[in-house]
Amino acid sequence: MYVAVKGGEAAIEAAHKLLAKERRGDASVLELTTDQIREQLSLAVNRVMSEGSLYDPDLAALAIKQARGDLIEAIFLARAYRTTLPRFGYSEPANTSAMAIRRRISATYKDLPGGQVLGPTFDYTHRLLDPSLAGEGNFPAVEKTETGDAEVSPHVAALLNNEGLIEENLPQNPDADVSDLTRGALEFPADRDLRLQALARGDEGFLLALGYSTQLGFGRTHPFAGEIRMGEVEVSFVPEELGFEVPLGEVTLTECEMVTQFAGSADAAPQFTRGYGLVFGHSERKAMAMALVDRSLRTAEFGEDVVAPAQDAEFVLSHADNIQATGFVEHLKLPHYVDFQAELVLLRQLRAEWEAERGKTDGASPKEAAE
Amino acid sequence: MRICAQATEAELTQALADFGAIPQVEDVRSPEEGLVMLRGRIGGDGAAFNAGEATVTRAVIRLEDGTLGYSYLLGRSRTKARLAAIIDALGQNEDRRAQLRTCLIEPVTQRRSAETKARNEETAATRVNFFTVVRGED
Numbered sequence: 001m002y003v004a005v006k007g008g009e010a011a012i013e014a015a016h017k018l019l020a021k022e023r024r025g026d027a028s029v030l031e032l033t034t035d036q037i038r039e040q041l042s043l044a045v046n047r048v049m050s051e052g053s054l055y056d057p058d059l060a061a062l063a064i065k066q067a068r069g070d071l072i073e074a075i076f077l078a079r080a081y082r083t084t085l086p087r088f089g090y091s092e093p094a095n096t097s098a099m100a101i102r103r104r105i106s107a108t109y110k111d112l113p114g115g116q117v118l119g120p121t122f123d124y125t126h127r128l129l130d131p132s133l134a135g136e137g138n139f140p141a142v143e144k145t146e147t148g149d150a151e152v153s154p155h156v157a158a159l160l161n162n163e164g165l166i167e168e169n170l171p172q173n174p175d176a177d178v179s180d181l182t183r184g185a186l187e188f189p190a191d192r193d194l195r196l197q198a199l200a201r202g203d204e205g206f207l208l209a210l211g212y213s214t215q216l217g218f219g220r221t222h223p224f225a226g227e228i229r230m231g232e233v234e235v236s237f238v239p240e241e242l243g244f245e246v247p248l249g250e251v252t253l254t255e256c257e258m259v260t261q262f263a264g265s266a267d268a269a270p271q272f273t274r275g276y277g278l279v280f281g282h283s284e285r286k287a288m289a290m291a292l293v294d295r296s297l298r299t300a301e302f303g304e305d306v307v308a309p310a311q312d313a314e315f316v317l318s319h320a321d322n323i324q325a326t327g328f329v330e331h332l333k334l335p336h337y338v339d340f341q342a343e344l345v346l347l348r349q350l351r352a353e354w355e356a357e358r359g360k361t362d363g364a365s366p367k368e369a370a371e
Numbered sequence: 372m373r374i375c376a377q378a379t380e381a382e383l384t385q386a387l388a389d390f391g392a393i394p395q396v397e398d399v400r401s402p403e404e405g406l407v408m409l410r411g412r413i414g415g416d417g418a419a420f421n422a423g424e425a426t427v428t429r430a431v432i433r434l435e436d437g438t439l440g441y442s443y444l445l446g447r448s449r450t451k452a453r454l455a456a457i458i459d460a461l462g463q464n465e466d467r468r469a470q471l472r473t474c475l476i477e478p479v480t481q482r483r484s485a486e487t488k489a490r491n492e493e494t495a496a497t498r499v500n501f502f503t504v505v506r507g508e509d
Binding site for chain 1: 372373376377403404405406407408409410411412413414415416417418419420421422423424425426427429441443444445446447487489490491492493494495496497498499500501502503
């Protein structure tokens with residue numbers, strides 16, 4: 001049991017002042033603005049929004065500045081902020097088929113309706129540091145290609161679906177509420193909607209490692225990136241007092257659909273199965289890892305044995321939240337003096353008993369040796 | 372309401388300045404910041420799930436003729452939410468709606484289509500055609 005401590009106010013206050021000074025760094029260097037963070041460190045902003053589970057680029061940029069670039073600390077700030085706000089309700093499900101696409105690739109089809117566009121990607125860069133960025137940025141003129149209206153880009157899975165080669169997504173069960181992690185405790189077995197909510201806010205590094213583990217043989221699923229798309233989607237909401245849909249604005253989303261190997265049974269022909277990832281902002285690695293882990297957590301659904309960590313929903317979902325994780329790990333540095341004293345007393349007692357016991361046997365052993 | 376969601380705060384301010392005489396406005400619900408849980412669909416077209424929250428600011432105003440105007444917008448701008456609620460109320464009258472067309476809808480639509488065109492052209496320049504290379508042994 002943790003026993004509270006008191007005191008330390010002056011030291012804590014001084015430490016926070018010192019933190020503010022460290023945050024500012026060398027005062028002869030220009031101070032960062034949150035606009036600069038939002039515009040130029042946008043992928044960090046996206047990560048804070050996705051794991052903070054709060055879409056607001058300005059707030060995320062502020063959190064990154066306040067946290068000195070420690071993204072988990074920034075995510076903590078975003079999560080803490082959201083608890084201060086009332087919940088107006090739930091949006092209508094975003095229609096990602098109608099996304100204004102800025103990136104869309106498929107590793108399964110070369111030619112697909114709507115085409116493939118690389119968009120702003122690190123892929124195919126040589127990962128060589130660019131010294132020119134150390135100075136004032138000179139960026140090359142962007143190329144443009146004349147184009148008509150954006151082509152319709154149906155989801156790749158829909159193409160396979162036409163042939164019945166991939167499982168269909170189950171429609172909404174009208175009798176079931178959509179599970180909400182923020183309104184109740186995580187309980188097992190967790191349905192897929194609840195699992196996806198937990199994964200969407202889960203730690204990118206944790207999900208990346210779990211996704212990787214499935215590729216290396218711990219619960220193999222042999223995935224293909226059926227499609228990855230990123231762009232803007234309008235979201236809307238039906239306020240109770242109005243009773244009709246009101247557009248709230250546009251959000252940037254990254255979506256990934258993994259196509260993985262077959263499931264089939266005596267009743268159902270073999271089909272590709274699916275794993276899904278949907279993440280705030282341009283967060284491709286996270287969306288891919290989420291899709292891998294989503295599929296992996298469906299192991300039991302396909303009648304396969306749960307043998308690997310990434311297939312164990314309780315293990316994955318209980319440890320995916322980096323704010324819960326950091327809270328419990330970091331609490332260890334708080335004063336535990338009373339706990340520790342208790343353990344010391346216990347240990348001394350055990351030692352005394354052990355020595356007393358040994359003293360008895362030591363006393364007995366010479367006699368034994370003499371015999 | 373969609374146009375208010377697409378407009379910037381500066382555009383809404385400009386639109387009301389260009390609109391001319393605005394009836395007396397009374398706050399029914401002062402701008403309030405809150406959250407909407409954004410939903411997606413499993414696999415893009417399946418059952419809904421909660422993807423994460425977004426900040427949303429809402430406001431309700433009443434014009435002197437009693438018309439109520441509502442707004443719900445992503446973000447935390449109280450000013451923008453109030454302006455959007457006023458525009459929502461004005462837009463419920465046919466004459467005023469025609470006026471809003473010139474001072475709000477047209478300029479915002481123009482800006483948006485120019486931005487969309489530029490973005491589509493930049494994106495189209497990254498359109499990729501991969502070739503599958505035939506292997507020698509085949």
